[in-house]
Amino acid sequence: MAAPRRRDTRGIVDPSGLLTRVRFRRHEPAEPLRRYIERYWFIDWDLPEPYASHVVPHPSVNLTFQWDGIDTEDTPPYAELTGIPHGLYTRKITGKGRVCGVKFRPGGFRPYAPELPASHWTGRALDAGDVFAQALPDTTRAVVSPTDDATRIARLDAFLLPLRPAPDPQADLAVDLVESARTDRTIRRVDGFAQAAGLSVRALQRLFSAYVGVTPKWVILRYRIHEALELAGTRREVDWAALAADLGYADQAHLVRDFTATVGVPPTTYTQTAN
Known part of the structure; x- marks a missing residue:
């Protein structure tokens, strides 16, 4: 019998420390999106104490839909576009929350924002509404609200498929x-x-x-x-x-x-x- 495939944790600093605290999953996007989007990635947590995760970044742009305080009324979800960080990427998490991420293939984000070179986004994290013209508040809540992965995947597909750029x-x-x-x-x-x-x-x-x-x-x-x-x-x-x-x-x-x-x-x- 073949040995079970080990989970890919490339880039994660202290992966066992992270994976014992959060639920981390990866999923494929709809087939027409796979030319330029590598995967969706979901993280959910419910922590009694704060935790800081550290990642040695991949050369990818990420679009994330985040909800840092699901159990509190004064913390609405938000969407963020993150270019390639220059150094170690640190994310502090606490309480109950989740992230639904879209990892673009290295080199694959430019067709979605062709008016600017990819280097424009490097080292920057900004409101995704500054990049995408769609009404992201409604999309963000629709993506992060479901508790099941299948619905989250379907809603990410529904958001991204109309944006699909021409081949470059x-x-x-x-x-x-x-x-x-x-x-x-x-x-x-x-x-x-x-x-x-x-x-x-x-x-x-x-x-x-x-x-x-x-x-x-x-x-x-x-x-x-x-x-x-x-x-x-x-x-x-x-x-x-x-x-x-x-x-x-x-x-x-x-x-x-x-x-x-x-x-x-x-x-x-x-x-x-x-x-």
């Missing part, structure tokens, strides 16, 4: 290139990445600025840190020198430096606290 070949290229950076460990340097894509380094950088929102180097390094973070959280002993070489670092010191700068603690310290 440049967005398609950006989506494919970011996926290559995520899955292909031979992609270690921007010049080699550009050559493999049949582009100049400058053309690759322009494409990523316009459609992804961060540089190709940022994407390559971020996926390296995701791998290192996942290993550090699941193994008591990690050969950091071997991992650094496997991920394309010049030496262990460079991996330790990037990990510490991104996560906030050295990898050995994280391993000790997470296992």
